[in-house]
Amino acid sequence: xxxxxxxxxxxxxxxxxxxxxxxxxxxxxxxxxxxxxxxxxxxxxxxxxxxxxxxxxxxxxxxxxxxxxxxxxxxxxxxxxxxxxxxxxxxxxxxxxxxxxxxxxxxxxxxxxxxxxxxxxxxxxxxxxxxxxxxxxxxxxxxxxxxxxxxxxxxxxxxxxxxxxxxxxxxxxxxxxxxxxxxxxxxxxxxxxxxxxxxxxxxxxxxxxxxxxxxxxxxxxxxxxxxxxxxxxxxxxxxxxxxxxxxxxxxxxxxxxxxxxxxxxxxxxxxxxxxxxxxxxxxxxxxxxxxxxxxxxxxxxxxxxxxxxxxxxxxxxxxxxxxxxxxxxxxxxxxxxxxxxxxxxxxxxxxxxxxxxxxxxxxxxxxxxxxxxxxxxxxxxxxxxxxxxxxxxx
Numbered sequence: 001x002x003x004x005x006x007x008x009x010x011x012x013x014x015x016x017x018x019x020x021x022x023x024x025x026x027x028x029x030x031x032x033x034x035x036x037x038x039x040x041x042x043x044x045x046x047x048x049x050x051x052x053x054x055x056x057x058x059x060x061x062x063x064x065x066x067x068x069x070x071x072x073x074x075x076x077x078x079x080x081x082x083x084x085x086x087x088x089x090x091x092x093x094x095x096x097x098x099x100x101x102x103x104x105x106x107x108x109x110x111x112x113x114x115x116x117x118x119x120x121x122x123x124x125x126x127x128x129x130x131x132x133x134x135x136x137x138x139x140x141x142x143x144x145x146x147x148x149x150x151x152x153x154x155x156x157x158x159x160x161x162x163x164x165x166x167x168x169x170x171x172x173x174x175x176x177x178x179x180x181x182x183x184x185x186x187x188x189x190x191x192x193x194x195x196x197x198x199x200x201x202x203x204x205x206x207x208x209x210x211x212x213x214x215x216x217x218x219x220x221x222x223x224x225x226x227x228x229x230x231x232x233x234x235x236x237x238x239x240x241x242x243x244x245x246x247x248x249x250x251x252x253x254x255x256x257x258x259x260x261x262x263x264x265x266x267x268x269x270x271x272x273x274x275x276x277x278x279x280x281x282x283x284x285x286x287x288x289x290x291x292x293x294x295x296x297x298x299x300x301x302x303x304x305x306x307x308x309x310x311x312x313x314x315x316x317x318x319x320x321x322x323x324x325x326x327x328x329x330x331x332x333x334x335x336x337x338x339x340x341x342x343x344x345x346x347x348x349x350x351x352x353x354x355x356x357x358x359x360x361x362x363x364x365x366x367x368x369x370x371x372x373x374x375x376x377x378x379x380x381x382x383x384x385x386x387x388x389x390x391x392x393x394x
Contacts, residue, residue, distance in 0.1 A: 003029040003131070004327060006150055008138040008173050009188065010036055012050070012113060012165030013131075013294030013311040015120035019063035020315055022130035026327075029158055030124075035134040039119035040270065041045040041120070046113035047273045048192040048302070049230035051076055051205070053108040054311045062319070068119040073109035077203040084210045084260050096204070106203070110218045112194070112230065121280035138167070141176050141290075148289040148328075162328030163290045164318070169280055171296035177287035181280050184352065188213055188277035189240035191233040191303055194270040196226040196257070197263035207303075208260060210238050213277070214303060215258050223269050231266075232302050233258065234277060234355075244274045276392055277301050279352050285341045286333035291318055298344045301355045306347060314340055 005021050007014050010032025018030040037044045052060065052073070060066035078101075083093040099107045106338065116251060133152075140151040141163065142284050150158045165173035174181070190213070201219040208215045213234025220228040233245065248268055256266045280299040285292045294311035317339055324331035 001029065001156060001158045003027045003158060003160050005029070005139075005162050005164060006148070006158055007031070007166055008150075008171075009165045009166035009168060009296070010034075010132065010134065011166065011168065011292075012116055012120065012308060013292070014164070015124065016060070016063055016065070016312065017164050017166055017293065017315055018130050018132060019065050019120055019123045019127070020059065020319060021322075022124070022127040023062060023064045024319065024322075025129070026322075028127075028130045029133070029160070030130065031133045031136040031152060032140060033135065033137040033153070036117040036121055037114060038121060040112065040114050045271075045273075046117070046294035047194060047230075047270050048232065048275075049110050049112045049220065050116060050308045051108040051110045052311045052312075054103065054105055055094050055316075056108070056309050059312045059316050063083075063123070065119055065123045067318050068123060069111055069116065070109070072115055072119075072221065072223055073111050075203055076108045076110055076205045076219065077106045078205070079107060080204050080206045082206060082208040082260065082262070084208055089210060089260055107205075110205070110220065110230065112220065138172060141173055143177075143288040143290065145288070145330075147349055155231075160328070160378050161289070162322075162333075162355065165290060165292045166294050168295055169278070169295040169299050171292065173290060174282060174292055174296050177290055179287060179292070180283045182283070184279040186277050186279075186301070186355065187237050188234055188301070190275045190277055191235070191240055191244060191272055192231070192275060193268060193272045194220060194223070194228060194230050194280070195266040196223055196228050196269045198221070198227070199263040200227045201229055201263065202250075206262065208258070208262070210258070212239060213301075215255075216302075217259065217263065227263070228269060229263070231255070237276075238394060241275060244272055277355075279348055281341075281345055283346055284337055285314075285344075286337040288330070289328045289333075291333055291336055293318070296350060300348045300351045303351050306351055310344060310347065313343075380386040 004026040006026045007017050007030040018028050022028045079097040081095050124130050138150050138155040139153050142149045148160050148163045165171050206217045216232045217229040220230050282297045285297050293314040321332045
């Protein structure tokens, strides 16, 4: 089998890559060992949500999928930062960062990950030049200057001009190409789930800082007639495991207290999932005939909606370079590595600093964090610059 582009990995990033390059006329083969879970309440559903920031929308439009996603998306007009780092779990500093300061559009649009997968798979079915094979893994890769050859778990082989490694933080493609990674472990885990609450969210994304990591509520469409939000609750590993195992009623009580009761009593609307928190950046983002994207290239704590948005920037850069150089050539992939790696390293370093500050139980650091939130917000030029930086501006 011959193809222009071979994509290893059928997560959100790999599926988006297949939609994007397929929509631009390339022949694409995408494989993943497991079929994507595209329903909310089944085992294996990814209950995290993704806020697609403004720069992501043109990429999704080029992929032919934004019109499928937008009817389900909840706009994020305001980012609210709450510091509750005092002696009790009560807000002591609250600042709102409103998108109208820098744009006529919201900061972004939030969707549950399982639904994103559903719509991406639906788009792939519209593209005759894209083959999506589930239950199939890449087991071996061999590259040369003209092409790459891949061996698959079903016994078949594939030859491609370019390989996109979207196979996650433990990427087989990356390891096969001899690319090392620098990994930082925080001893944290993140609980991800959806809740309902009596107080409407008003399209405000709320990030509450105390200890262990942020507790973030991101707006979702109403669920069963009640306001709903996606929650990411970061805690140290043992505490996250304890929370994950609590009976539902006790969990609802503890998360309502951790949310400072800003939305009234919170009630679980989905199962709870739990994820390890690390930072990881690859030594290089490319090799002969291979481009690393998403978690094969970079992993960051889920702060500021940066993770998948960085992945979409990877794809945007790859697509741009594919029009300037022969597909998968050394010039194309060297340029991709040069453009993306330094930018990603800087962004991951910033997220690392924010996470360490949010984790801290040291009183003076928590006090400094509280004062810093106010100082950043109240100095308009700094506030606007940081808001633009958060959206992906260089």
